Amino acid sequence: MIHFNNVSFGYTKQKPLYANIQLELKSGSVYGLLGKNGAGKSTLLKLMAGLVHPQKGLLTVCNANPMKREPDFLNQVFFIPEEIDTPNIHVLDFAAEQVPFYPRFNQTQFLDYLKELDVPMTKLNKMSFGQKKKVWIALGMASNASLIILDEPTNGLDIPSKRILRKLIASIVNEDNCIIISTHQVKDLDSLIDQIILVDNGEIIVNTDTNTIIEKIIFQHSNQQEISNSWIYHETSIAGHLFVKKREMEEDVSKLDLELFFNAGITNKIAIQELFNQKS
Amino acid sequence: MNNHFSLIRALLLLRKNFKESGSSYLLMFLAGLGILFLSYGLLIVASFHSMFPTGDRKMIFVIGLLLGGTLFSSSHYGFFKSEAKTIQFLLLPATTGEKLLVGFALTQIMYLIIYLGIFTGIDWLMCLTYNEFVAIPNWIIEQEKHYYQGKPIFQSDTILFKELVILYFITTSIAHLGSLSFIRNAYVKTAILFVISFIGIIYLNNKMLVMLIPEEIMPHGKYFTDSFRIGPLQQPTGIVTLPESWQLRISWFLPIFLYSSCWIMSYYKLKEKQI
Numbered sequence: 151m152i153h154f155n156n157v158s159f160g161y162t163k164q165k166p167l168y169a170n171i172q173l174e175l176k177s178g179s180v181y182g183l184l185g186k187n188g189a190g191k192s193t194l195l196k197l198m199a200g201l202v203h204p205q206k207g208l209l210t211v212c213n214a215n216p217m218k219r220e221p222d223f224l225n226q227v228f229f230i231p232e233e234i235d236t237p238n239i240h241v242l243d244f245a246a247e248q249v250p251f252y253p254r255f256n257q258t259q260f261l262d263y264l265k266e267l268d269v270p271m272t273k274l275n276k277m278s279f280g281q282k283k284k285v286w287i288a289l290g291m292a293s294n295a296s297l298i299i300l301d302e303p304t305n306g307l308d309i310p311s312k313r314i315l316r317k318l319i320a321s322i323v324n325e326d327n328c329i330i331i332s333t334h335q336v337k338d339l340d341s342l343i344d345q346i347i348l349v350d351n352g353e354i355i356v357n358t359d360t361n362t363i364i365e366k367i368i369f370q371h372s373n374q375q376e377i378s379n380s381w382i383y384h385e386t387s388i389a390g391h392l393f394v395k396k397r398e399m400e401e402d403v404s405k406l407d408l409e410l411f412f413n414a415g416i417t418n419k420i421a422i423q424e425l426f427n428q429k430s
Numbered sequence: 431m432n433n434h435f436s437l438i439r440a441l442l443l444l445r446k447n448f449k450e451s452g453s454s455y456l457l458m459f460l461a462g463l464g465i466l467f468l469s470y471g472l473l474i475v476a477s478f479h480s481m482f483p484t485g486d487r488k489m490i491f492v493i494g495l496l497l498g499g500t501l502f503s504s505s506h507y508g509f510f511k512s513e514a515k516t517i518q519f520l521l522l523p524a525t526t527g528e529k530l531l532v533g534f535a536l537t538q539i540m541y542l543i544i545y546l547g548i549f550t551g552i553d554w555l556m557c558l559t560y561n562e563f564v565a566i567p568n569w570i571i572e573q574e575k576h577y578y579q580g581k582p583i584f585q586s587d588t589i590l591f592k593e594l595v596i597l598y599f600i601t602t603s604i605a606h607l608g609s610l611s612f613i614r615n616a617y618v619k620t621a622i623l624f625v626i627s628f629i630g631i632i633y634l635n636n637k638m639l640v641m642l643i644p645e646e647i648m649p650h651g652k653y654f655t656d657s658f659r660i661g662p663l664q665q666p667t668g669i670v671t672l673p674e675s676w677q678l679r680i681s682w683f684l685p686i687f688l689y690s691s692c693w694i695m696s697y698y699k700l701k702e703k704q705i
Contacts, residue, residue: 247450
């Protein structure tokens with residue numbers, strides 16, 4: 151669905167952010183885009199949506215060039231930004247003005263999502279930030295776009311809404327669409343994500359599925375004081391060490407700890423890249 | 431849906447714009463109406479014991495048309511200050527031409543029609559008020575009493591209506607382009623750039639003439655390139671004028687060139703807009 155072929159990008163020519171990146175994202179998956187602040191997550195999402203243009207290389211999204219921002223491409227993409235700004239009109243009027251532009255928009259779905267997310271039927275200026283965000287989420291989900299991009303979707307959402315968001319995303323993902331979620335709150339969405347893209351300093355460290363991660367590495371806890379050389383990464387607490395290491399054939403598969411995996415990827419980039427054959 | 435220009439989609443965009451920004455437009459309309467009414471009203475009230483003011487109301491008309499028009503045009507893409515709104519606008523499934531047409535319709539057609547409508551209405555009302563309340567001094571002779579008669583501005587043969595409308599189209603197109611080019615303080619930045627460019631062109635034109643002719647040169651004429659004086663300022667030795675066919679061409683070519691350049695640049699600015 152999305153192909154980055156030697157794509158380079160920088161906000162200035164002197165300071166490139168991404169250099170010759172190769173990346174492929176397939177439909178039927180929920181991608182989790184992880185990275186530190188300023189790592190280039192939002193930029194990667196903007197590249198996919200055609201909001202920023204590559205300086206070099208070829209980028210195709212849904213068989214189209216996102217740079218052109220043609221209507222046939224745009225009605226397949228729905229981008230939910232981190233910050234939300236809405237006009238001061240009624241939520242239903244707001245949706246009614248969007249509907250004609252998205253041929254697959256489903257009004258019944260939209261109303262159901264609003265109800266499920268507990269959004270009041272009122273003017274948008276009377277809503278809180280979280281409620282406005284939920285309107286956008288409902289709109290995006292009901293647009294039935296092939297590519298739904300969510301930038302920090304759980305920011306501003308209350309705890310029940312996060313659960314409903316997970317449920318909604320799980321209900322709409324199918325073989326024909328792709329959902330990309332950029333987040334710092336990995337624990338909010340770790341049960342949902344089945345593909346991980348880890349970026350750091352404009353570099354794609356890992357692009358793999360969660361099954362491959364748990365096949366290749368294990369996440370364990372140790373009460374021992376000593377630190378093993380085989381550990382790729384560890385975190386020390388009063389209770390001992392939480393560590394990540396390469397999984398041996400005979401070892402059992404452990405439960406995926408996305409936060410630990412993220413920290414391992416950022417701290418011991420080379421080891422993780424070697425393990426996932428992603429060295430760029 | 432297709433990737434070619436669709437008038438239906440452009441109309442949908444226009445409807446969306448009215449629905450979402452309707453309250454802002456209404457506020458602007460009321461503010462404009464209030465300012466116009468107040469300034470015109472004060473002018474008329476102050477003139478009840480004197481002749482009907484003609485020059486001052488023309489000034490109000492020109493200020494409202496040009497200043498109001500350019501301010502309105504330069505605020506059209508004011509939402510670019512908000513990244514979320516910019517994303518929503520750029521990713522809305524419509525072509526660049528359709529999105530630009532909304533800006534064109536609002537800044538080049540809607541404002542002009544509404545402004546002319548408001549001004550004509552106020553002008554008519556004020557003329558009526560003046561004619562009702564004017565106190566003509568006793569010593570005014572019969573032949574001069576017509577100066578104490580208020581007539582609507584568009585019945586005046588001294589107002590350069592065609593030229594003003596052309597100027598309106600050009601200045602608002604520049605302001606619209608400025609709104610696309612500058613996210614913050616678009617009006618001020620565009621005005622500064624415009625003044626610098628204008629002075630720069632006049633200066634360079636004069637320099638070029640000096641290089642061509644080994645005498646003192648003074649630009650002269652309706653358009654600064656159509657004629658120039660040679661010799662000292664106090665005692666010019668002659669005036670060089672472009673052939674008449676050139677003058678005619680310049681008088682239509684320059685406005686059309688400026689106007690179309692602004693809209694072509696606006697199209698590509700919008701098409702290649704990144705955030």
